[in-house]
Amino acid sequence: MIAESLKQVLRELPEGVRLVAVSKFHPNEAIEEAYRAGQRVFGESKVQEMTTKYESLPKDIEWHFIGHLQTNKIKYIVPYVALIHGVDTYKLLVEIDKQAAKANRIVNCLLQLHIAQEETKFGFSFDECREMLAASEWKELKNVQMCGLMGMATNTDKSEQIKAEFCSLRSFFQEVKAKWFARAETFRELSMGMSHDYHEAIAAGSTLVRVGSKIFGERNYQN
Numbered sequence: 077m078i079a080e081s082l083k084q085v086l087r088e089l090p091e092g093v094r095l096v097a098v099s100k101f102h103p104n105e106a107i108e109e110a111y112r113a114g115q116r117v118f119g120e121s122k123v124q125e126m127t128t129k130y131e132s133l134p135k136d137i138e139w140h141f142i143g144h145l146q147t148n149k150i151k152y153i154v155p156y157v158a159l160i161h162g163v164d165t166y167k168l169l170v171e172i173d174k175q176a177a178k179a180n181r182i183v184n185c186l187l188q189l190h191i192a193q194e195e196t197k198f199g200f201s202f203d204e205c206r207e208m209l210a211a212s213e214w215k216e217l218k219n220v221q222m223c224g225l226m227g228m229a230t231n232t233d234k235s236e237q238i239k240a241e242f243c244s245l246r247s248f249f250q251e252v253k254a255k256w257f258a259r260a261e262t263f264r265e266l267s268m269g270m271s272h273d274y275h276e277a278i279a280a281g282s283t284l285v286r287v288g289s290k291i292f293g294e295r296n297y298q299n
């Protein structure tokens with residue numbers, strides 16, 4: 077079942093778009109099934125859960141942290157995380173840099189932008205992000221690598237609204253890339269799209285889709 081759904085999603089991805097299989101709240105067995113079908117990139121949103129899975133599953137898995145990261149927990153994932161999607165404050169970036177230096181690593185990060193109309197989603201506003209980048213202090217942070225941007229669209233059935241939100245993030249990506257990362261080849265990821273809106277995200281230029289329930293089924297939050 078999982079292998080089938082996984083392959084179905086993969087078939088729909090054009091070249092240049094990678095899949096983060098979001099396995100949060102699902103057990104190791106579910107991840108192992110996707111792993112046997114060839115999937116190596118998994119996304120988790122809780123530090124404790126991701127770390128337990130990292131310790132017990134094959135070491136060639138690329139773990140992406142897609143949740144809201146608390147500063148006191150950074151140290152647990154910094155030794156192994158492949159990409160942190162949701163960096164939404166400068167303070168968090170500084171803290172990741174500090175812990176990454178201690179672990180003697182360079183940690184890949186995406187800046188999260190608030191593009192939805194809901195109040196609840198985290199992220200910089202476009203202006204806050206511009207200000208942070210213009211201030212240039214981030215250039216001193218040698219143990220974080222800025223790899224691109226991430227965003228979540230409003231949870232709605234209105235396809236036009238979702239498309240407009242993803243397109244606004246895509247334009248912002250191009251602006252930021254041209255202004256601050258024109259020569260940085262590593263700044264190239266645009267993480268957008270989940271189970272219900274990844275088609276819109278791909279049409280708008282996503283390079284990383286984060287798909288969970290479409291592959292693993294509904295989540296059991298008691299786990």
Ligand SMILES: *Cc1c(COP(=O)(O)O)cnc(C)c1O
Pocket residue numbers: 098100121142143228269270271272286287288289290
């Ligand atoms: C849970 C989650 C996803 C996956 O959601 P699905 O609807 O199950 O595909 C994607 N991105 C983030 C940030 C998430 O927290």
